Amino acid sequence: MLQLVATCHCGAVQISVPAMPEFVVECNCSICRRNGARWAFYRADMVQMVGHPEHSTQYLWGARSICTMHCKICGCATHWETINGGPADRVGVNSRLFDPELLEGIRIRHFDGADSWTYVD
Secondary structure, rough: OOEEEEOOOOOOOOOEEOOOOOOEEEEEHHHHHHHHOOOOEHHHHEEEEOOOOOOEEEEEEOOOOEEEEOOOOOOOOOEEEEEOOOOOOOEEEEEEEEEEEEHOOOEEEEOOOOOOOOOOO
16 A cells, blocks of 8 residues: 655654645644644544654644644644544644645645634635
């Protein structure tokens, strides 16, 4: 089975998924905007990780329903995970960690995480 790999800058955290998503999400909330992340959503059972949790650190903010994970070594935002009863079957992978040519032609959806919590496209 084909696996696509997203890696942080130093390569300590590697995330394998079976395919590129139909679309990625650019959120304008305070943390996503600052991280410059575009999220690709996957079922948790589709995601394989190397270097997590030993090379990852988490950041919690706001409602504390997800934690944003970063590489401890290079600082790249790698993914987010749900916590405290959230939908644990979903993981958001920072699609900017894939090779750029893999992202060509993938639709970018815009999510208003700063205000309305709705898609604005």
